[in-house]
Amino acid sequence: MIRVTELRLPLDHPTEALRDAVLSRLNIASENLKSLTVARRGYDARKRGHIVLVYNVDCDVADEAAVLAAHAGDQHIRPTPDTTYHLPEATLPEGMPRPVVIGAGPCGIMAALTLAQAGLKPIIIERGKDVKARTVDTFALWRKSVLTPESNVQFGEGGAGTFSDGKLYSGVSDSRHLGRHVLEEFVRAGAPEEILTISKPHIGTFRLVTMVMFIRAEIERLGGEYRFETRVEGFETEGEGTGRRLRGLKLSTGEILPAERVIMAVGHSARDTFEMLRDAQLEMDAKPFSIGVRIEHPQSVIDTARFGASAGHEMLGAADYKLVHHASNGRAVYSFCMCPGGQVVAATSEEGQVVTNGMSQYSRAERNANSGIVVEVKPELDFPDDILGGMAFQRIWEKAAFVAGGSNYNAPAQRVGDFLAGRASTSLGDVVPSYQPGVTPTDLTLCLPSFVTDAIREALPQFERKLRGFSMDDAVMTGVETRTSSPIRVRRDHEGQSPTLRGLFPAGEGAGYAGGILSAGIDGIRAAEWLAASL
Numbered sequence: 001m002i003r004v005t006e007l008r009l010p011l012d013h014p015t016e017a018l019r020d021a022v023l024s025r026l027n028i029a030s031e032n033l034k035s036l037t038v039a040r041r042g043y044d045a046r047k048r049g050h051i052v053l054v055y056n057v058d059c060d061v062a063d064e065a066a067v068l069a070a071h072a073g074d075q076h077i078r079p080t081p082d083t084t085y086h087l088p089e090a091t092l093p094e095g096m097p098r099p100v101v102i103g104a105g106p107c108g109i110m111a112a113l114t115l116a117q118a119g120l121k122p123i124i125i126e127r128g129k130d131v132k133a134r135t136v137d138t139f140a141l142w143r144k145s146v147l148t149p150e151s152n153v154q155f156g157e158g159g160a161g162t163f164s165d166g167k168l169y170s171g172v173s174d175s176r177h178l179g180r181h182v183l184e185e186f187v188r189a190g191a192p193e194e195i196l197t198i199s200k201p202h203i204g205t206f207r208l209v210t211m212v213m214f215i216r217a218e219i220e221r222l223g224g225e226y227r228f229e230t231r232v233e234g235f236e237t238e239g240e241g242t243g244r245r246l247r248g249l250k251l252s253t254g255e256i257l258p259a260e261r262v263i264m265a266v267g268h269s270a271r272d273t274f275e276m277l278r279d280a281q282l283e284m285d286a287k288p289f290s291i292g293v294r295i296e297h298p299q300s301v302i303d304t305a306r307f308g309a310s311a312g313h314e315m316l317g318a319a320d321y322k323l324v325h326h327a328s329n330g331r332a333v334y335s336f337c338m339c340p341g342g343q344v345v346a347a348t349s350e351e352g353q354v355v356t357n358g359m360s361q362y363s364r365a366e367r368n369a370n371s372g373i374v375v376e377v378k379p380e381l382d383f384p385d386d387i388l389g390g391m392a393f394q395r396i397w398e399k400a401a402f403v404a405g406g407s408n409y410n411a412p413a414q415r416v417g418d419f420l421a422g423r424a425s426t427s428l429g430d431v432v433p434s435y436q437p438g439v440t441p442t443d444l445t446l447c448l449p450s451f452v453t454d455a456i457r458e459a460l461p462q463f464e465r466k467l468r469g470f471s472m473d474d475a476v477m478t479g480v481e482t483r484t485s486s487p488i489r490v491r492r493d494h495e496g497q498s499p500t501l502r503g504l505f506p507a508g509e510g511a512g513y514a515g516g517i518l519s520a521g522i523d524g525i526r527a528a529e530w531l532a533a534s535l
């Protein structure tokens with residue numbers, strides 16, 4: 001097969017135009033093109049008046065070698081890459097306990113699935129509940145202001161991305177096509193096939209819930225075992241320094257689980273676990289992350305700003321955006337986790353704190369667009385003396401947001417017009433905030449550091465120049481968005497193991513190696529491969 005990339009066609013092109021474009025690019029007669037399959041479809045909307053669809057197409061042609069030779073210098077005409085995934089081969093040595101995966105987020109799930117498929121029958125330890133019970137607890141915060149600290153948006157089967165937009169793309173370099181493998185497993189678990197071809201796939205919340213249950217059933221069928229409502233609270237080790245080895249896990253049930261090979265995929269909100277890692281003297285570093293607010297606009301404003309007269313076109317769907325501004329105080333301000341047609345959600349996992357994030361359903365049909373507008377936090381400037389200083393920093397602002405919101409899990413909110421004018425909001429305008437259980441109009445400078453609010457105040461007019469309507473007076477900002485990524489990185493060596501605790505494989509977002517569902521899944525596969533190679 002030959003892959004032809006960057007075929008650009010008008011938005012409303014007739015179906016046969018794609019075949020014609022391939023024939024013209026390859027310069028072959030129609031009878032020599034046996035079949036074509038769309039490998040990827042995206043769009044280029046940089047020019048609003050001239051939006052084009054961009055295709056990558058796999059073609060079965062007569063005399064493939066001759067066609068490739070004729071286009072040898074063309075980087076957009078290449079052999080179709082082999083994306084087949086090959087499972088690691090390994091056997092558990094006699095007497096060695098079964099491998100363990102801590103955390104059933106996308107990283108832990110893909111790690112456990114890979115281990116299970118390789119015949120290694122992993123045990124998955126998850127502090128939260130199974131995804132159905134967890135959904136009830138998560139909705140209790142949104143609807144009744146009742147938080148369950150061990151079962152919420154951050155903790156429980158499916159991990160942090162379960163109640164999300166389910167965006168499934170990532171910027172990580174992926175020469176082994178592991179991202180493709182993750183998407184194929186998701187399709188097997190019930191995700192729509194289109195995620196394999198469209199350039200920015202998303203699946204929304206409800207599908208994610210059923211997919212997570214499907215993958216659990218598959219892991220169990222292959223001999224894996226889940227233990228929910230069980231937290232890992234410590235390590236049993238043997239030896240010293242670089243010779244220290246893992247021998248077991250201390251569980252919240254009081255049990256010591258024998259374990260010599262453990263993938264640790266605990267996510268970015270496992271703050272008690274991070275403290276445990278520091279006390280266990282694992283090598284870790286403070287890592288930059290970002291904090292800020294969620295901003296909401298009518299989706300129609302974003303659609304028109306991005307697509308002009310083509311707004312609402314079925315090939316484009318609800319518009320997203322990506323914005324960045326380098327502020328004069330040296331901090332980057334950027335949009336984060338944009339959710340078209342979605343809602344802002346309460347995402348705290350600790351009592352007395354307010355944290356925002358965003359989610360949507362597959363249809364992306366809600367009235368508002370939302371995204372995080374966040375500002376870089378730099379450990380060397382903002383908390384230079386403490387590896388876990390980022391965590392303490394997040395907590396300060398999450399608590400301040402709780403208080404500013406009314407100390408009842410309502411979130412503090414402010415109209416953009418008021419924020420730019422430097423006055424507190426006392427009421428909101430036409431844009432109705434979607435955050436549940438509710439918002440309190442106030443002044444967001446009460447719950448964010450000044451370097452963050454200064455940078456956002458400078459960025460909004462710049463964003464307006466790129467997206468008309470972005471700094472509209474009635475757009476609503478809801479605070480605070482603090483859990484953008486992990487505040488730490490747990491070191492691992494070229495074999496994927498902690499240099500000071502052999503047998504422990506730190507992985508995923510919490511350990512600082514992923515940022516999003518897809519990259520966490522990819523890292524889970526890598527961790528499983530490292531674990532298998534260590535046997």
Ligand code: FAD
Nearest residue numbers: 103105107127159160161164166167232267508509516517
């Ligand atoms: P997590 O998903 O955080 O999973 C870690 C798991 O470990 C949790 O289930 C936790 O309960 C468990 N755990 C923690 N500590 C322990 C312990 N001591 N013992 C046992 N278990 C433990 N990303 C995207 O790519 N697209 C999106 O659209 C998107 N939307 C999001 C929306 C929301 C509301 C949120 C909160 C996040 C969103 N993300 C999105 C980010 C994405 O969810 C994360 O990047 C991803 O889930 C990280 O995967 P992970 O497996 O590394 O960690």
